[in-house]
Amino acid sequence: MAESATSGGSISGATEVAARHLAVLRRPTLRARRVEAHSLASNKERLLGWARGTTTLRVEAPSGKAVVSWDLPDKEALDSLAARCRPFLLNRDPVLNGLEFFLQGAPGDLQQQHQTIRAGWRLLDLADRGTLGYGSKAGLLTEAMNEFVTDKELAYAWLHGDLAHADDATEGRVHGHDIDARFQAGVLLITNVAVRAIMTLNFFRRLRSAGYVELEEDVFTERVVARPERELAVTKIATAPVGTPIDAIEAFLDGSATRADEDGAGVT
Structure with a gap:
């Protein structure tokens, strides 16, 4: 009898833990679907181009001057995408840990995909000292160059200074890099967040289809973007x-x- 009671208690406890992890996964799934539904994510090839930091080198005639240009999205559209992506930069560990709970005993390919997703997210953290694609020094040709900064430092300065708070100290913190340079880096960061959010969402879908994560159907089907117009039928006033x-x-x-x-x- 005692053994039976212990077993039943363990099953009940495991069910409660699973329910907690499912609750943690629900909101990020909805947020990822909002990212996926954004206009800048509608063209996946172009989104990936922005995330790679695609550049073009051209030589202007007749001067022979070499110019590097970047393909960047519309500023207001990127601001909007950043608002949908920002929660993913705050605290992802509970989500990734929740996935790890459901992947116990899962095939190796699913385990590997989970680790790849986790590693990809980690690269976007400011605490990670690497770059997403480049580092930069800015300054006048007649003077010594300012200190080297990474694209992530510029991107987070744009995110927290130019976009969110309009912080007057932003310019000084990034050693002479102007708002155009900060925005360019912001594009690189935010589009990488968007790509990873969609990848994580598709992983959720795969896990649900394979029976590892029992998220409710409405998490994947309910509307996540408000309509631009709204009508209500009036029966009484x-x-x-x-x-x-x-x-x-x-x-x-x-x-x-x-x-x-x-x-x-x-x-x-």
């Missing part, structure tokens, strides 16, 4: 003087009050 109690107005709507009510509410 109540009008009343300012200050009329809500209860009196509701009474008119459900037919339990008369037009002679002392509060003076009326129905049209």
